[in-house]
Every structure is written in structure tokens, then in C-alpha cells.
Amino acid sequence: MSDQKKKKLTPVQQEYHSLxxxxxxxxxxxxxxxxxxxxxxxxxxxxxxxxxxxxHFFDFNERTAGNPTVATMIFIAILLTGFGVYDxxxxxAGAGSAVPVTGFANSIASAAIEHRSEGYVLGxxxxxxxxxxxxxxxxxxxxxxVAIIKTILGxxxxx
Amino acid sequence: MRVGHRTWLFHxxxxxxxxxxxxxxxxxxxxxxxxxDTIHADLWLGxxxxxxxxxxxxEEACIxxxxxxxxxxxxxxxxxxxxxxxxxxxxxFACRTLSAPYIGLFGACSTSMEGLAxxxxxxxxxxxxxxxxxxxxxNTATEKQFRYPTEYGSQKPPTSQWTVTAxxxxxxSKDGEGPIVTSATLGRVIDMGMTDPFNMGGAxxxxxxxxxxxxxxxxxxxxSYYDYIFTGDLGTIGREIALDLFxxxxxxxxxxxxxxxxxxxxxxxxxxxxxxxxAGCSASVTYGHLLNxxxxxxxxxxxVVATGALLSxxxxxxxxxxxxxxxxxxxxxGGVY
Numbered sequence: 001m002s003d004q005k006k007k008k009l010t011p012v013q014q015e016y017h018s019l020x021x022x023x024x025x026x027x028x029x030x031x032x033x034x035x036x037x038x039x040x041x042x043x044x045x046x047x048x049x050x051x052x053x054x055x056h057f058f059d060f061n062e063r064t065a066g067n068p069t070v071a072t073m074i075f076i077a078i079l080l081t082g083f084g085v086y087d088x089x090x091x092x093a094g095a096g097s098a099v100p101v102t103g104f105a106n107s108i109a110s111a112a113i114e115h116r117s118e119g120y121v122l123g124x125x126x127x128x129x130x131x132x133x134x135x136x137x138x139x140x141x142x143x144x145x146v147a148i149i150k151t152i153l154g155x156x157x158x159x
Numbered sequence: 160m161r162v163g164h165r166t167w168l169f170h171x172x173x174x175x176x177x178x179x180x181x182x183x184x185x186x187x188x189x190x191x192x193x194x195x196d197t198i199h200a201d202l203w204l205g206x207x208x209x210x211x212x213x214x215x216x217x218e219e220a221c222i223x224x225x226x227x228x229x230x231x232x233x234x235x236x237x238x239x240x241x242x243x244x245x246x247x248x249x250x251x252f253a254c255r256t257l258s259a260p261y262i263g264l265f266g267a268c269s270t271s272m273e274g275l276a277x278x279x280x281x282x283x284x285x286x287x288x289x290x291x292x293x294x295x296x297x298n299t300a301t302e303k304q305f306r307y308p309t310e311y312g313s314q315k316p317p318t319s320q321w322t323v324t325a326x327x328x329x330x331x332s333k334d335g336e337g338p339i340v341t342s343a344t345l346g347r348v349i350d351m352g353m354t355d356p357f358n359m360g361g362a363x364x365x366x367x368x369x370x371x372x373x374x375x376x377x378x379x380x381x382x383s384y385y386d387y388i389f390t391g392d393l394g395t396i397g398r399e400i401a402l403d404l405f406x407x408x409x410x411x412x413x414x415x416x417x418x419x420x421x422x423x424x425x426x427x428x429x430x431x432x433x434x435x436x437x438a439g440c441s442a443s444v445t446y447g448h449l450l451n452x453x454x455x456x457x458x459x460x461x462x463v464v465a466t467g468a469l470l471s472x473x474x475x476x477x478x479x480x481x482x483x484x485x486x487x488x489x490x491x492x493g494g495v496y
């Protein structure tokens with residue numbers, strides 16, 4: 001916990017925090033990182049395999065094969081979400097299954113499934129982007145900022 | 160009669176004459192499947208939403224309790240119940256089919272003992288003869304409300320707990336035979352400034368210790384008076400912290416005597432992280448497993464302390480800390496069964 005947060009606590013609360021901290025089971029960070037690395041890598045490996053498949057058997061080149069590959073990965077992720085498997089992979093892999101496009105698909109599909117009971121419009125439609133919405137918003141904002149920096153440096157800065 | 164500041168002694172011996180406990184498939188695979196009256200193999204219970212499933216589960220628990228007490232629905236005079244879902248709708252909806260006057264309660268996971276304490280108070284005071292107290296929780300309905308969608312692939316930390324899919328109901332009566340509710344100590348809201356919603360045990364432990372301490376002091380009892388002190392859903396972490404706090408406050412509660420309902424319900428190899436939680440956890444374990452052990456003569460006196468974290472998804476997103484509460488009810492074996 002940050003020091004600033006701690007300052008707001010009374011001495012009794014602070015004492016309790018340090019007592020409770022000792023009993024808290026820590027996240028196995030290194031183990032989680034290793035798992036995330038390998039599962040994330042494996043998902044990308046499958047993606048690469050799918051891309052090669054499209055290039056080899058269909059009329060795609062390395063540039064155009066991206067779209068059908070992403071679509072296929074999303075399809076698989078949504079299927080696994082629907083079958084109730086993806087959340088188990090997520091518990092095991094953490095960021096490994098959350099960071100690739102499959103994690104994004106899972107966040108949308110899981111919210112859509114969850115809120116199906118409230119109807120199609122207010123339930124599915126209204127809640128689908130409950131988790132993914134912030135990714136889209138901040139992804140767009142970040143892209144905008146980066147584009148401005150690139151424009152300033154590239155066109156006017158003469159880099 | 161009240162002793163001390165917040166303990167009620169029940170001299171007219173309100174008894175728990177009937178109980179009903181219902182659980183879901185995951186709990187059925189746990190450590191105490193034989194103590195449930197009905198185990199559902201389907202998490203949906205044949206309904207089209209999890210909230211409806213919880214409603215049905217609570218209904219079934221009530222009906223089972225009434226049946227086992229040898230009563231009819233009409234004999235129930237008051238219902239004191241609640242749950243964790245928004246505006247406690249599953250409980251209120253379930254009470255549509257039970258025609259008795261209904262008092263909705265919210266004490267998060269402490270609702271079970273809050274209900275039992277109030278039901279005993281009504282019966283002890285002569286304001287009712289047969290009062291039903293109960294609560295239910297459903298894993299996925301609770302996850303949906305408090306955390307992420309159930310199929311979302313997030314990684315839970317080892318401090319998190321697993322919400323129990325179970326319902327428990329008990330009928331407290333003036334007449335009949337059964338375990339006697341002897342006293343109850345009501346909890347204060349305790350806030351130790353904990354903010355992690357994935358560490359409920361750590362947030363709730365001080366509330367449990369506060370209530371137990373008050374109970375022992377006000378009843379002038381030594382912890383050894385009780386065969387067991389059961390907490391509702393502290394889990395492994397909360398239990399360890401509570402034991403540390405007892406040591407610090409010089410209260411001689413020993414490790415074997417201090418058990419947790421959230422740790423009794425599941426097997427060690429089930430992936431429930433730090434243990435079970437939820438309103439249905441303490442209700443179903445107490446009314447099923449613990450009262451069965453009492454009927455078998457294994458437990459003579461026990462103190463059940465249901466702990467609750469009084470947070471909402473909104474409050475923790477607004478960076479509020481998690482206030483907690485714990486209610487204790489003392490149950491003693493009495494008479495012949």
C-alpha cells in the first residue's frame with residue numbers, strides 16, 4: 001500500500017494493516033509471469049499457425065492474412081468462452097490469456113452471455129462493452145496521443 | 160433480557176425445531192454433502208437466470224424446514240430473511256409463495272445469524288411462536304453483481320474466496336424439541352480501512368473478534384465454555400488473523416476450537432482459494448452440518464459468529480474501505496431428540 005493511503009488511516013487501523021499483511025498470501029508473481037509467458041506465447045503460436053495456413057492454402061499474402069487470422073482467433077476464443085473453458089484458462093494464465101486479442105473477445109463475449117437474462121437491448125447490447133469499453137476508450141486516446149507526437153516530430157520536427 | 164451493552168439472553172428457550180438446507184453441485188462435491196437436504200446437480204436449477212435459481216433454492220429451503228418441523232406454511236408467523244443480491248429480490252420474491260409477514264434483512268454474509276438472533280428475540284419475547292429465519296447465496300449471481308462476468312478470464316488472487324451456492328432456513332419455535340438458542344450478541348460496524356475486495360477474510364476478522372470478545376465479556380464466560388466457536392466465512396487468511404488478534408487481546412481461544420464454516424464446506428483440493436463465503440455459507444453449514452453434529456451429541460455448546468462485509472460494487476469502485484460486521488448466536492443442545 002502506498003504511503004499516502006496509509007496516512008489517512010488511524011493508528012489502530014495502521015497497526016491492524018501490518019498485522020493482517022503478515023497473514024496475507026501473496027500472489028505467486030514469478031510463477032504467474034512464467035505461466036503468462038508460455039500460455040500467451042502459445043496463443044500467438046496458434047495465431048501464427050492460422051496465418052501461415054491462410055497464406056499457404058488461400059490467396060492471402062502476409063499483409064492481408066491478418067484479418068482472417070484475427071477473426072479466427074476471436075471465433076475460437078468466443079467458442080471457448082461459451083463452453084466455459086476460457087475463464088479456467090484465464091485463472092491459470094492470467095495476463096497470458098488476457099493480453100492477446102482472444103482476451104478481448106472473451107471480455108466482450110462473457111459480458112454478453114452474462115447479461116442475456118436482461119434482454120437483448122438493455123442486457124446484451126448495453127453491457128457487452130462493460131469490460132472492453134475502457135480498453136477501446138483508452139486505446140483510442142493513446143493512439144491519438146501517439147499520432148500527435150509522431151506528426152509533430154515527423155513532419156515539423158524534421159526527424 | 161439484556162446483559163452488558165449488546166447481548167440478549169433468551170430465558171424462554173427458543174428452539175430450532177426444523178431446518179432446511181439446499182446446495183448446488185459444487186458444494187455437493189464438497190466435504191459435507193450428507194448434511195444437505197437437497198443437492199442440485201444443475202447450477203441453474205432449471206431456471207433461466209441465476210437470480211431465479213437463488214430464489215427457488217431459498218423457497219425449497221423454507222419448505223424443507225417447515226416440513227421437517229412438522230408444520231404447515233400457515234403456521235409460520237414471521238419470516239426474517241435476506242441475501243446479497245440488489246434490493247434482496249431473490250428472498251423477497253421467494254416470500255411471495257409463503258404467506259407469512261416478512262421482514263427483509265441485509266447484513267451481507269452475516270444475515271444468517273442476524274435473522275436467527277431476531278427470530279429468537281421474537282419467540283423469546285412471546286411475540287411469535289414459529290418464526291422462520293434464513294438466507295441464500297448463489298455463486299454466479301453474486302459474482303455477476305460484485306465482480307466480473309462469470310465466464311470472464313480474470314485471475315483471482317489466492318486471498319479471494321468462493322461464494323457458496325446454498326440456502327439455509329431454520330424455524331425457531333417456543334414449543335417442540337431441538338437445539339436451544341441461548342443468547343445472541345449483535346455486532347458493531349467495524350472498519351479497519353481494508354480496501355481489497357479480494358481479501359474479505361482480512362477485512363472481516365476484526366469484526367468477528369470484536370463480537371466474540373464482547374460476547375464472552377458480557378456473558379462473563381471463558382472461551383472454554385464453548386466446544387466450538389464457528390465463524391461464518393473468514394477463510395484461511397481471516398481465521399489466522401483472528402487467531403492472532405485473540406492472542407494479542409489475551410483471549411484463550413484455541414486453534415481446534417475456532418473453526419470456520421467457509422473451510423468446513425469444501426474439500427481441500429477444491430479450487431476455492433482461501434475458502435467459501437456468502438450468506439448461504441454460514442446458514443447452510445450451521446443449519447445442516449453443525450446442528451446435525453449437535454444432534455449426534457458431538458457438540459454440546461457452540462457459538463456461531465456470522466461475518467459480513469458491508470460493501471457494494473459501487474462503494475469499492477469509489478475507493479471506500481470495507482466496513483464489516485459480525486453477529487454471534489449461542490446454540491446449546493437441550494433435551495432429547
